[in-house]
Amino acid sequence: MKKKETTAVATAAEAALLSELRQRLEDSAQLEQLTDVVYRVVDSPLGKLLLASTGQGIVRVAFEGEEHDKVLERLSDKVGSRILRSEAKLDAAARQIHEYFNGTRRTFELPLDLRLSTDFRRRVQLELDRIGYGQTLSYAQMADRIGNPKAVRAVGSACATNPLPILLPCHRVLRTDGSLGGYLGGLEAKRQLLLLEHAQAVPAEQHLF
Amino acid sequence: MKQPFEQIVQAYGLSVLRVCRALLDEHRAQDAWSETFLSALKAYPGLDPQANIQAWLIRIAHHKAIDELRRHRGETVQADPAAGEVAVELSPETNAENHELWALVKQLPEKQRLVVAYRYLGGLGYRQISEFLGGTPEAARRAAADGINSLRKVIDISAYEGASP
Numbered sequence: 415m416k417k418k419e420t421t422a423v424a425t426a427a428e429a430a431l432l433s434e435l436r437q438r439l440e441d442s443a444q445l446e447q448l449t450d451v452v453y454r455v456v457d458s459p460l461g462k463l464l465l466a467s468t469g470q471g472i473v474r475v476a477f478e479g480e481e482h483d484k485v486l487e488r489l490s491d492k493v494g495s496r497i498l499r500s501e502a503k504l505d506a507a508a509r510q511i512h513e514y515f516n517g518t519r520r521t522f523e524l525p526l527d528l529r530l531s532t533d534f535r536r537r538v539q540l541e542l543d544r545i546g547y548g549q550t551l552s553y554a555q556m557a558d559r560i561g562n563p564k565a566v567r568a569v570g571s572a573c574a575t576n577p578l579p580i581l582l583p584c585h586r587v588l589r590t591d592g593s594l595g596g597y598l599g600g601l602e603a604k605r606q607l608l609l610l611e612h613a614q615a616v617p618a619e620q621h622l623f
Numbered sequence: 624m625k626q627p628f629e630q631i632v633q634a635y636g637l638s639v640l641r642v643c644r645a646l647l648d649e650h651r652a653q654d655a656w657s658e659t660f661l662s663a664l665k666a667y668p669g670l671d672p673q674a675n676i677q678a679w680l681i682r683i684a685h686h687k688a689i690d691e692l693r694r695h696r697g698e699t700v701q702a703d704p705a706a707g708e709v710a711v712e713l714s715p716e717t718n719a720e721n722h723e724l725w726a727l728v729k730q731l732p733e734k735q736r737l738v739v740a741y742r743y744l745g746g747l748g749y750r751q752i753s754e755f756l757g758g759t760p761e762a763a764r765r766a767a768a769d770g771i772n773s774l775r776k777v778i779d780i781s782a783y784e785g786a787s788p
Binding site for chain 1: 636
């Protein structure tokens with residue numbers, strides 16, 4: 415027997431109190447270390463970015479196009495369902511991302527949690543961190559770097575499934591011919607990131623199509 | 624798949640708050656809300672994915688509210704008075720905004736107050752209510768009816784009555 419859902423709407427006073435109570439809940443949950451994941455949404459020139467963190471570090475950065483609700487549901491499945499929004503816990507990440515888009519930051523100093531990646535992909539994704547700001551590599555060069563020159567396609571998948579875009583710069587990996595390849599946030603986002611970094615080999619517009 | 628707990632807070636925070644406020648004074652109602660959601664957060668990973676979340680939360684809130692009432696007043700639960708008939712359903716939307724009405728609900732005998740709150744603010748069915756309140760669904764229905772009849776004697780509640788089910 416399923417009851418009809420109540421669709422009551424909060425009055426302004428109730429909404430204000432609920433927001434205060436929610437904050438208190440977040441604080442108590444932090445104090446008792448009860449959360450599996452905390453998250454926050456920040457504005458960026460590429461649209462809204464979801465930042466999610468476990469106790470170990472940032473576990474996910476997601477573009478708007480990935481649908482944040484769906485990303486959170488997958489995190490609930492793979493990491494744990496005790497997920498709460500937290501502005502404070504993601505303060506450092508939000509600030510560094512903001513600085514990056516302002517052009518005042520070139521590297522990130524944040525603890526990362528790559529538990530969502532398999533061993534091989536994790537190896538590739540960590541290697542991304544060694545491509546300097548404004549530099550680009552090809553997928554083949556990346557395969558060389560991880561000592562597995564034949565794994566070009568697998569390197570491509572590892573970049574495509576990078577759970578931490580922007581922080582681990584998969585946007586700096588291009589096709590051998592200099593065209594963009596793919597990007598979870600869309601090719602226009604990849605192009606904008608490369609332009610922001612004044613990358614030497616920003617592919618011309620026609621490579622997009 | 625379990626929805627992230629934040630969505631639970633967003634979806635059910637309001638009805639739990641209204642239930643707590645109908646049973647307890649403002650300060651203790653806020654404490655009961657906080658304790659309810661903190662307990663729920665702890666227990667959430669073990670909750671059956673098929674469970675009715677609304678009923679689960681109201682049950683936790685019920686235990687918190689009862690603890691508070693016992694601690695501060697030592698009230699006893701009243702036996703069911705004679706059965707009455709209630710033909711109307713109150714709609715949670717209109718009623719929750721009426722503080723006068725809910726102040727009066729607070730003066731009802733405990734069992735009537737609990738059932739009226741869980742039914743009309745928590746949106747639960749009498750079977751769900753009786754599962755944690757004890758007694759039969761029919762007894763819960765009668766307690767609600769008596770509560771509504773008592774309210775009718777003191778104020779005109781017709782303005783707050785919604786459509787029949």
